[in-house]
Structure formats: C-alpha cells, structure tokens
Amino acid sequence: MNTLIGNAVVGQSGGPTAAINATLAGVIRGVLENLHGGSIRTLFGMRNGIEGLLEERLIDLGGLFASEDKLKLLELTPAAALGSCRRKLPDIKKDPAFYERLLGIFKKYDIRYFFYIGGNDSMDTVARLSEYTKSHEYEMRIIGIPKTIDNDLVGTDHTPGFGSAAKYIATTVQEIIRDCAVYATKAVTIVEIMGRDAGWLTASAALGRAVNGVGPDLIYLPESPFSMEKFFEDLRRIHKEHPDVVVAVSEGIRYEDGRYVCEGMSARGVDVFGHTALSGTGKVLEFAVKDELGCKVRSIELNLPQRCAEHLASAADIEEAVRIGKEAVAAAAGGVTRRMMTIERISTNPYKYKIGHADVTEIANKVKKVNPEFINAEGNNVTDECVEYLLPLIAGEVRPLFDRGIPVHIII
Amino acid sequence: MNTLIGNAVVGQSGGPTAAINATLAGVIRGVLENLHGGSIRTLFGMRNGIEGLLEERLIDLGGLFASEDKLKLLELTPAAALGSCRRKLPDIKKDPAFYERLLGIFKKYDIRYFFYIGGNDSMDTVARLSEYTKSHEYEMRIIGIPKTIDNDLVGTDHTPGFGSAAKYIATTVQEIIRDCAVYATKAVTIVEIMGRDAGWLTASAALGRAVNGVGPDLIYLPESPFSMEKFFEDLRRIHKEHPDVVVAVSEGIRYEDGRYVCEGMSARGVDVFGHTALSGTGKVLEFAVKDELGCKVRSIELNLPQRCAEHLASAADIEEAVRIGKEAVAAAAGGVTRRMMTIERISTNPYKYKIGHADVTEIANKVKKVNPEFINAEGNNVTDECVEYLLPLIAGEVRPLFDRGIPVHIII
Numbered sequence: 001m002n003t004l005i006g007n008a009v010v011g012q013s014g015g016p017t018a019a020i021n022a023t024l025a026g027v028i029r030g031v032l033e034n035l036h037g038g039s040i041r042t043l044f045g046m047r048n049g050i051e052g053l054l055e056e057r058l059i060d061l062g063g064l065f066a067s068e069d070k071l072k073l074l075e076l077t078p079a080a081a082l083g084s085c086r087r088k089l090p091d092i093k094k095d096p097a098f099y100e101r102l103l104g105i106f107k108k109y110d111i112r113y114f115f116y117i118g119g120n121d122s123m124d125t126v127a128r129l130s131e132y133t134k135s136h137e138y139e140m141r142i143i144g145i146p147k148t149i150d151n152d153l154v155g156t157d158h159t160p161g162f163g164s165a166a167k168y169i170a171t172t173v174q175e176i177i178r179d180c181a182v183y184a185t186k187a188v189t190i191v192e193i194m195g196r197d198a199g200w201l202t203a204s205a206a207l208g209r210a211v212n213g214v215g216p217d218l219i220y221l222p223e224s225p226f227s228m229e230k231f232f233e234d235l236r237r238i239h240k241e242h243p244d245v246v247v248a249v250s251e252g253i254r255y256e257d258g259r260y261v262c263e264g265m266s267a268r269g270v271d272v273f274g275h276t277a278l279s280g281t282g283k284v285l286e287f288a289v290k291d292e293l294g295c296k297v298r299s300i301e302l303n304l305p306q307r308c309a310e311h312l313a314s315a316a317d318i319e320e321a322v323r324i325g326k327e328a329v330a331a332a333a334g335g336v337t338r339r340m341m342t343i344e345r346i347s348t349n350p351y352k353y354k355i356g357h358a359d360v361t362e363i364a365n366k367v368k369k370v371n372p373e374f375i376n377a378e379g380n381n382v383t384d385e386c387v388e389y390l391l392p393l394i395a396g397e398v399r400p401l402f403d404r405g406i407p408v409h410i411i412i
Numbered sequence: 413m414n415t416l417i418g419n420a421v422v423g424q425s426g427g428p429t430a431a432i433n434a435t436l437a438g439v440i441r442g443v444l445e446n447l448h449g450g451s452i453r454t455l456f457g458m459r460n461g462i463e464g465l466l467e468e469r470l471i472d473l474g475g476l477f478a479s480e481d482k483l484k485l486l487e488l489t490p491a492a493a494l495g496s497c498r499r500k501l502p503d504i505k506k507d508p509a510f511y512e513r514l515l516g517i518f519k520k521y522d523i524r525y526f527f528y529i530g531g532n533d534s535m536d537t538v539a540r541l542s543e544y545t546k547s548h549e550y551e552m553r554i555i556g557i558p559k560t561i562d563n564d565l566v567g568t569d570h571t572p573g574f575g576s577a578a579k580y581i582a583t584t585v586q587e588i589i590r591d592c593a594v595y596a597t598k599a600v601t602i603v604e605i606m607g608r609d610a611g612w613l614t615a616s617a618a619l620g621r622a623v624n625g626v627g628p629d630l631i632y633l634p635e636s637p638f639s640m641e642k643f644f645e646d647l648r649r650i651h652k653e654h655p656d657v658v659v660a661v662s663e664g665i666r667y668e669d670g671r672y673v674c675e676g677m678s679a680r681g682v683d684v685f686g687h688t689a690l691s692g693t694g695k696v697l698e699f700a701v702k703d704e705l706g707c708k709v710r711s712i713e714l715n716l717p718q719r720c721a722e723h724l725a726s727a728a729d730i731e732e733a734v735r736i737g738k739e740a741v742a743a744a745a746g747g748v749t750r751r752m753m754t755i756e757r758i759s760t761n762p763y764k765y766k767i768g769h770a771d772v773t774e775i776a777n778k779v780k781k782v783n784p785e786f787i788n789a790e791g792n793n794v795t796d797e798c799v800e801y802l803l804p805l806i807a808g809e810v811r812p813l814f815d816r817g818i819p820v821h822i823i824i
Contacts, residue, residue, distance in 0.1 A: 012594075016590075016591045016594050048594075048595070048596050051596070077590065078587045078590045078591060079587075079590040079591040079593065079594050080594045083593070083594050083595070083596065084594040084595060085595070085596070086595075167817055170817070170818055171723055171818060171819055172717055172721070174818060174819065174821065175490045175491075175716075175717065175720040175721055175722055175723070175819075176716050176717070176720065178428075178489065178490045178491040178720060178821055178823075179428045179490060179491045179716050179719065179720040181491065181495070181823075182424075182428050182460075182491050182492045182495050182496040183460070183495070183496060183497070183498075184460050184463070184495065184497070189716075207817070207818060208818045210816060210818070211815045211816055211818040211820060212818070212820065212821050212823065213823070214823070298716075300713075300715045300716055300717075301712075301713065301715075303712045303713075304587075304588050304591050304601075304710075304712055305584055305587065305588070305712075305717075307591065308587040308588060308590060308591040309584070309587055310587055311583055311587070311724060312723060312724070314817060316817075391816050391817065394816075394817035394818070395816060395817045396817065397814055397817075402809055403623045404622060404623055404803050404806075404807060405579055405582070405619070405726060405728075405803065405806035405807045405808065405809075406582055406583060406586060406619060406620045406622070406623040406624065406806070407583055407586065407587075408623060408624065409586065409590055409624050411590075411593075411624065411625070411626070
C-alpha cells in the first residue's frame with residue numbers, strides 16, 4: 001500500500017434521507033480523528049454534489065465542524081446539509097471534455113480523495129469517475145458510500161437511511177391502525193408507501209405486529225403482481241372479521257401484465273378518473289374500493305416525511321451511518337478505491353454486522369428486490385422471517401436537541 | 413353542595429387525538445386517587461361513546477387500570493382507547509323515547525356522573541343530556557371535557573390534543589423544509605393541513621421559525637380570503653429570493669366569494685381536473701401552480717398522522733390533558749354539572765394556566781377562529797405574536813415506551 005497525501009472532497013447526491021448527514025458527519029469525524037494517518041490535509045464539502053464541484057463551490061468542513069456540538073447537530077439534521085443534485089455523468093468517450101474539466105478541478109485543489117454519499121445513480125457517478133481516473137496518471141482514491149431509504153442497492157445487506165425510514169413507517173402505521181380502530185363502521189384505509197421497484201419500505205409497515213400484535217391486514221409489494229379482483233376478495237374476507245381494514249401498498253405495484261396500478265386504470269379497464277397525473281397508487285385503489293365495496297375509504301400517502309422524519313430516526317441506523325462514513329476515510333487512506341462501502345450482516349439474533357466494501361461497477365444500476373421468502377404465498381403480506389430480519393435495523397431511539405418544543409437543525 | 417353517591421361513566425367521542433387517552437387516564441386517576449371524596453363507587457367506560465352506552469357495552473375502568481404501568485401506556489397510546497362515535501343526539505321534544513332509554517340505563521347502573529371527552533359535536537351531546545336530566549328527578553352531574561386537534565372550541569384558551577398536533581405539524585414542516593432545500597432547482601412544495609373552519613393547526617406550521625429561523629414562506633388560513641392571482645404573485649416574488657418555496661395551507665381556505673378552493677375550480681373558472689372528489693386543496697393548488705409557473709410542484713397532505721402521531725406528542729399537552737381529566741372528577745363531585753372543563757391561560761411568558769369550567773350550552777356548535785392579530789396584513793402568514801402565543805403548547809417531549817424500536821400501545 002502506498003501513502004497518498006492530499007486533500008479530500010465529500011458530496012451528497014440523490015434523494016435526502018434521515019441518515020445522510022450522519023454519514024457526512026462520519027466522514028468529517030474520520031478526518032478529524034485522523035483515521036487516515038496523516039494522509040488527508042483538508043476535507044472539502046461540495047455543495048449540491050457533483051454540480052457544485054464543477055462550479056468549485058467548496059467549503060472547508062474540518063473548520064466548520066471543529067466543535068462536537070455541531071457534529072452532533074449535523075448527525076440529527078434531516079436531508080443533505082451540503083445540498084444534493086440528480087445529475088447523471090456523461091459517457092466518457094462521448095464527452096471527455098467533461099471529465100478533463102473535473103480532473104482540472106481535482107488538480108487545482110490537490111484533491112486525492114473523493115467520497116460520494118448516494119444511492120444507485122450516485123454509484124454510477126462513482127463508477128464512471130473511477131473508470132476515468134484509472135486511466136489517467138493523477139492518482140486518486142474514489143469511494144462510494146451508500147445511502148437510500150429504498151434499501152435497493154445490491155452488494156450490501158442494507159443501506160444507511162433505510163432503517164430510519166422503516167422505523168418512521170412502522171411507527172406511523174401503528175398509529176394509523178389505532179386511529180382507524182376507533183369507529184365501529186366498515187372502512188378501508190390505504191397507506192401508500194415509497195418504493196417504485198423494491199418493496200422494502202412497504203414491508204416495514206408490518207414491523208409493529210411483533211410488538212403490539214397488530215399490523216396492516218394486507219401488504220402489497222412491487223415484487224408480487226397485483227390483482228384488483230383478488231384485492232376486493234381479500235377486503236371482503238377481512239371485513240367479516242373486523243370493520244377497520246388497513247392496507248399498506250407500495251407506490252410501484254403492478255398488474256400481472258406489467259402496467260403500474262398508478263397508471264390510473266382499474267383492473268377492469270375502466271378509466272377511474274380524468275387527470276392521470278393525479279393518480280397515485282393509493283388514490284387509484286381508494287376510488288376502486290369505493291366503487292366496489294361502497295364503504296368509507298381513505299388513502300394516505302406518507303410522502304416526504306418517510307425520508308426526512310429525523311425526530312424518529314433509528315438509533316441503529318444513525319450509528320451505522322456515522323460508522324460507515326468514518327470507515328470510508330480509513331479504507332481510502334489504506335489504499336481502497338473504486339469501491340462502495342458496504343454493511344455485512346454477521347447475525348440477526350443477536351444483531352451483528354461489520355463494514356466492508358465491494359466493486360462499485362457491480363452495484364450501479366442494479367436493484368435489490370425483497371427476498372422471495374419474505375413474502376407470503378398469497379402475495380398479500382410479509383412473513384415473520386421478514387419481520388425478524390428487519391427489526392434490528394429500526395432498533396433504538398435518537399434524542400435530537402429540542403428548543404421550545406422544536407428539533408434544532410443545523411443549516412450550512 | 414350536596415354529596416351525590418353513585419357510579420360514573422366516561423366516554424370518548426368524535427375524532428381521535430394524541431391526548432384523548434391522556435384525559436381518559438386523568439379521569440381514571442381522579443377516581444382511583446379519590447378526588448371525589450368517596451362519591452364515586454365504580455367508573456365505567458362506554459365503548460364507542462354514546463352508542464356503546466345505549467347498547468350497555470360498559471367496562472370497569474378502575475379494575476382494568478389498577479396498575480400505574482397500564483395508565484402510563486394509556487396516556488401515550490394514540491386515538492380513543494374506548495372507541496368513539498359520531499352520533500348527534502336527537503331533539504328532546506321530537507324523540508323523548510331516546511332520552512328515556514338513556515335514563516333507564518343510568519338508573520339501571522346507578523350512574524350519577526357522566527364524563528364525555530370530545531369536541532364541538534360532543535359538547536352538543538353534553539348540552540342536550542344536561543337539558544334533559546335537569547328536568548327529571550334523577551340527579552346527575554354531567555361534564556364535558558374538551559379535546560380536539562382543531563382548537564376551535566370557544567370558552568377555553570385551547571383544547572387538549574391541539575398542542576400535540578401542533579408540535580407534529582411544526583416539526584414535520586421543519587423537516588420538509590430541510591428536505592426541500594437540498595436541490596438548487598426552482599420548486600414549490602405545498603403542505604395541506606387539517607382545519608376546515610379554523611386555521612390554528614396551519615398556523616402551527618410557523619413555529620419552527622422561532623428556533624431554526626426558517627418557516628413556510630407562505631401560510632394561508634381559512635380566516636383570510638384566498639386569491640389565486642395573489643398566490644402566484646407571492647410565489648414569483650419569493651422565487652427571486654430562493655428556489656425552494658414551501659407553502660402551508662389549510663384544507664378549508666376559500667375564495668373571497670366563499671367557495672372552497674378544494675371545490676376543484678381554479679380562480680380563473682377553469683376546471684382543473686375531472687374527478688371533483690379527488691380535489692384536496694393541496695392538489696388543486698399543485699395543479700394550478702404547475703400550469704402557471706411551470707416549475708416542479710409537489711403537494712403533501714399531512715393527513716391522519718396530524719391527530720395520532722403520539723410519538724411526537726407535546727409533553728405540555730399530555731400533562732394538561734391528564735390534569736383536566738382529574739379535575740373534572742373533583743369538580744363533578746363538588747357539585748359542578750352542565751359545564752365543560754376549560755383551560756384558562758394566566759400568562760404566556762412564563763406560561764401559566766389553570767383549569768376552570770364554563771356553561772356547555774354557550775360552547776356547543778360555535779367555532780373559535782384564529783385571532784385577527786395573529787394573521788399578517790397580507791393574509792399570507794402569521795405574526796410573531798401568534799408564534800409566541802402557540803409555543804408554550806408544544807413544549808416538552810414525551811418518552812413513550814419502545815420495544816424493539818416500536819412504541820408500545822395499549823389495546824383494550
């Protein structure tokens with residue numbers, strides 16, 4: 001291993017999570033605690049990811065976060081404190097000028113370490129940059145650090161940010177179930193949860209059943225084909241047992257033929273309503289059930305709070321997010337490059353894990369679906385095995401700093 | 413004052429809140445702690461409010477909640493643990509048989525104390541029952557105890573349940589603001605908040621500005637007439653300052669001519685979309701802004717979690733909710749009847765209050781609007797006076813019992 005001395009830059013990219021700032025804090029801690037053995041001089045933060053880097057909008061993070069209080073605040077501030085972007089990098093052969101420009105910036109600031117915290121698309125950025133710099137004489141260490149509430153990255157047991165989103169979803173669904181239980185009249189409540197291609201977040205809606213003995217009566221994931229007729233049957237069956245049916249559904253569920261339910265057509269080919277842009281999956285189901293069963297139906301879209309409800313973050317998730325950031329610094333200084341940091345589960349009960357890394361080119365642009373054994377045979381709920389697997393990821397509560405009843409955020 | 417010895421019954425009615433079980437726990441504590449000086453023998457709970465009473469679905473609450481642990485769990489379990497109903501009592505002259513039936517049940521169970529925890533409609537029930545029993549020889553003490561997230565009851569400074577909803581809204585809006593700040597592209601995010609006739613909940617969206625220095629750029633309450641053209645102007649002006657505009661809006665905002673915005677028509681008389689039942693206020697504004705400004709627009713309906721997010725309840729609210737329940741027991745034993753318990757604010761800074769009571773017939777079927785001095789001159793935000801007034805109600809955090817990452821609820 002050769003020592004590489006220079007500056008480092010860290011960026012955040014893609015959708016916000018409740019843990020992405022914890023990972024940023026981890027990288028800063030890794031540098032401040034000298035886990036790099038003297039290799040990193042200054043740690044820059046790029047504003048708005050790679051876009052800000054291109055515009056040389058860089059800030060000195062070591063200076064800004066010299067105090068422990070500020071780092072603690074950063075860890076429990078939701079969303080990306082540095083700002084984010086959703087920019088796909090061009091093909092290297094088609095637009096070499098783009099990469100030359102980036103290389104020029106790296107050289108200008110003597111940047112030898114590049115840390116990029118993000119999801120699937122961001123790992124594509126890391127892979128392309130790795131490929132480009134590999135074939136140039138300017139030595140760099142390029143590391144992706146995963147974050148996504150969707151938990152759909154391959155090569156890692158789970159992703160930082162997922163546990164906090166899962167805890168928010170599990171808790172909120174428990175509260176909704178209690179709310180729906182108060183009336184004695186027949187009703188259906190449909191909770192729409194994020195996840196276009198993978199059902200991890202929606203599966204988390206079940207977690208409360210391990211504690212309070214109740215969960216959504218029905219859970220539909222994108223991994224199982226959806227049938228409106230079967231759904232109506234399920235509802236009628238459960239209505240015979242109790243009046244308050246609660247359903248958790250992924251925004252990305254599809255019919256057998258591959259059409260998204262949210263495309264706005266009922267299973268019987270009837271256009272449920274006019275404006276297709278309005279048709280969230282929950283709304284489509286709400287109107288279909290209203291038509292079919294005639295009872296009170298409500299749909300609830302959990303929406304942005306799923307990814308930014310920091311006040312209910314998972315302590316386990318935040319701890320892992322910080323740790324993976326710190327270990328990325330140590331790994332890079334130790335010679336690791338062109339890799340994404342990963343979480344490897346050692347055991348579920350008791351929960352044990354370690355941090356590792358994997359080839360980033362094997363990760364970008366792939367989707368990790370929910371394991372088949374985590375979905376029941378009917379495709380309308382998750383198994384107890386799934387609940388056991390997910391529970392350690394939502395363990396523990398964080399204690400954000402509150403002032404006059406409001407969580408304090410750091411704004412940089 | 414004459415001593416009245418017999419049994420008591422307590423019920424919960426109307427929409428759930430995060431504090432209605434705390435008030436129930438307060439009534440139980442009041443009985444268990446003998447604040448009634450030996451007047452109350454058994455405390456019954458009616459399932460599903462007055463509906464369950466009519467069906468004699470009564471449970472012995474003193475026996476069920478003899479342990480402190482269970483009372484603590486009840487205080488931090490969301491929604492109405494006894495179940496609720498939305499039944500309007502008939503006119504006494506038109507349907508005397510209904511009241512005779514109720515009186516028969518009171519006599520059968522020797523019920524001399526009637527506690528009803530609810531909002532506006534529930535106070536109508538208390539008023540009618542008070543009127544009926546007044547003119548009959550069977551002596552009873554009938555007490556209403558307020559709860560509603562809407563905070564729209566007259567005769568009380570505020571209502572238990574409001575503070576917790578306000579804290580959830582203020583915190584969630586702060587988290588959404590952070591989430592929206594990550595991208596550098598022009599966008600408008602519209603947060604739709606409950607409140608058909610009164611804007612108290614929507615006003616709470618502003619509270620975070622006292623702590624983090626940021627709040628929604630625009631806040632529209634039902635108390636001020638809404639103009640779509642003025643809204644567009646406001647958005648254009650703010651977009652010149654920063655790209656991420658966040659708007660908080662009451663579901664009940666109306667145009668100058670009294671039409672609800674959620675009726676689905678734009679200010680220019682164009683039908684924005686087909687299915688009127690789909691048109692939540694946030695969605696109507698989302699589509700109108702998309703058409704007019706052409707930028708990215710998202711609407712978020714906070715929905716049921718506003719009233720059941722127990723995990724983020726206000727400690728001040730829960731404490732007051734318990735206390736008002738306890739004091740209702742003492743007041744009734746002391747001879748008070750045909751009254752609603754109230755919270756009287758003594759001072760805002762430092763916050764001090766006392767529990768009182770007021771004539772329930774003066775309260776039912778009235779709506780307390782947001783004070784005019786709490787709304788700015790442009791009608792598009794709230795004043796600092798409003799923020800100062802509301803802040804004490806969201807003070808302090810509760811510590812629900814968590815098991816494996818999930819809040820434990822009591823289900824009875």
